[in-house]
Amino acid sequence: MTNDLIVERFDTSVATESDFAAYHAVLAASQAVDRPGEPPLPLGELVARMRRPLPGMGAVAYWVARFDDEVVAFAEVNFLDEENSDIGLTDVRVHPAHRRRGIGVVILRALLPELKLQGLGVVEGWEVAEGTAGQAWAEALGFRPVRTIARQVLVVAEAxxxxxxxxxxxxxxxxxxxxxxxxxxxxxxxxxxxxxxxxxxxxxxxxxxxxxxxxxxxxxxxxxxxxxxxxxxxxxxxxxxxxxxxxxxxxxxxxxxxxxxxxxxxxxxxxxxxxxxxxxxxxxxxxxxxxxxxxxxxxxxxxxxxxxxxxxxxxGYTTLPSLIAVQQELSSVEAMLGRRVEV
CATH class of the missing domain: 3.40.630.30 (Gcn5-related N-acetyltransferase (GNAT))
Known part of the structure; x- marks a missing residue:
C-alpha cells in the first residue's frame, strides 16, 4: 500500500472545506479509538485552529497522506521557540482502518527534510494516548517515554x-x-x-x-x-x-x-x-x-x-486516561527511518 501512498504538505491558506473535512475525519476516527468517550473536536474549531494556531506553540506545519485520493493519515509539527527552539513537537495520526501498513513511517519520513531545515535536535510527541497502538508504534521506532501527562476534567453538571x-x-x-x-x-x-x-x-x-x-x-x-x-x-x-x-x-x-x-x-x-x-x-x-x-x-x-x-x-475534577510524551534525537530518527522499517 505504501508504494501508492502520496504524502504532501497541507496548506491551510488554500485548503477547501472538503480538504479540512477529510483531515478532521482522520482526527475524529483516531480519537474515537484512542480516547473513547471524550467529546470530539468540532470541525469548525479544528479549521480555526489550523488557520491560526493557539498561542504559545510556535509556527506549525501540516502534512497529509493520501491513498486513492482518500486522506488516511496526517502529521503536525509545532516548531517551538525561545527556550524550546531545539524541539519539533510532532503528532502523527493514522486512521484506525489503515494502521499497521507502514503509513505512519512513510509520513514521518516525509517530515525529515523540514525538521532538518529548521535545525532541530529533538523530536517530541505529547499526544500519545497511554496503552494504545500509538505508544507501541512510537516505541518500536525508538522513541522513549519521557513523561506521563495526567489529564483531568471538571464536568460542570456532575460536580x-x-x-x-x-x-x-x-x-x-x-x-x-x-x-x-x-x-x-x-x-x-x-x-x-x-x-x-x-x-x-x-x-x-x-x-x-x-x-x-x-x-x-x-x-x-x-x-x-x-x-x-x-x-x-x-x-x-x-x-x-x-x-x-x-x-x-x-x-x-x-x-x-x-x-x-x-x-x-x-x-x-x-x-x-x-x-x-x-x-x-x-x-x-x-x-x-x-x-x-x-x-x-x-x-x-x-x-x-x-x-x-x-x-x-x-x-471536583475527575481523571481521564493519561498521555505519554515520547522523545528521540532527530539524528536517531533519521538513522532509524533510513533503514527499511514497517511498523
Missing part, C-alpha cells in the same frame, strides 16, 4: 458545587482580572508565574518559560489577538502586596462550552496554606457566573505532580 466554597487563608486577599494584569502587580505576577518551574517535566527536553513583566505583556497580547479570554485569579500577600500564587483559565468565543485551565503556581514560600485549592475554587465560581454555557473545564499536569492532581480532585 459538587459545595467544593467551590473555600475560604481565603488568613494573610491573603484575592485579586482577579481579565486580559491584562494590573500595572501594580505585573512584576510580582511575573515572579509568581516563574514558580511553575517547580512543576515536574520528567525527562522531556521542554523547558518552562522564563517569565518577566515584558514577557507577560507579550503573552497577554498574543492571547487577546487570538480572541482568547484569559482570566487570572491571584492570591495577594497582605503584608508585602505581592502575588503569592495564581491560576489561569482561558475560554475561546469559538467554543464557549469549554474552558482551558492553564498554569497554576504558588511561590515556594507560600505553599502549605491551601492557596491552590482556594484559587481554583474561586476561579470556577467566577467563570461559571460569567459563562453559564460552560459545561466542562479541562487541564493537564505531570503525573508526578501529585499535589496539583489532588488539588484538582478537591474541587
Amino acid at each position: 459538587d458545587r459545595a467544593l467551590w466554597e473555600v475560604d481565603v487563608p488568613d494573610g491573603y486577599r484575592l485579586s482577579q482580572w481579565v486580559g491584562s494584569a494590573p500595572a501594580g502587580v505585573v512584576d510580582s505576577y511575573a515572579v509568581a508565574r516563574g514558580a511553575i518551574h517547580d512543576a515536574p517535566l520528567g525527562e522531556s527536553e521542554y523547558r518552562w518559560p522564563e517569565w518577566t513583566a515584558s514577557r507577560v505583556r507579550a503573552y497577554e497580547a498574543e492571547l487577546q489577538s487570538q480572541g482568547l479570554v484569559q482570566r487570572v485569579a491571584a492570591a495577594i500577600h497582605e503584608t508585602s502586596g505581592a502575588v503569592a500564587g495564581f491560576t489561569e483559565l482561558c475560554v475561546h468565543p469559538r467554543r464557549p462550552d469549554w474552558g482551558y485551565q492553564r498554569d497554576t503556581a504558588v511561590l515556594a514560600s507560600h505553599r502549605g496554606n491551601d492557596l491552590g485549592r482556594c484559587l481554583k475554587a474561586h476561579m470556577t465560581r467566577w467563570v461559571l457566573a460569567d459563562c453559564p454555557e460552560l459545561d466542562r473545564i479541562s487541564t493537564t499536569t505531570g503525573a508526578e505532580n501529585v499535589h496539583m492532581i489532588r488539588v484538582n480532585r478537591a474541587v
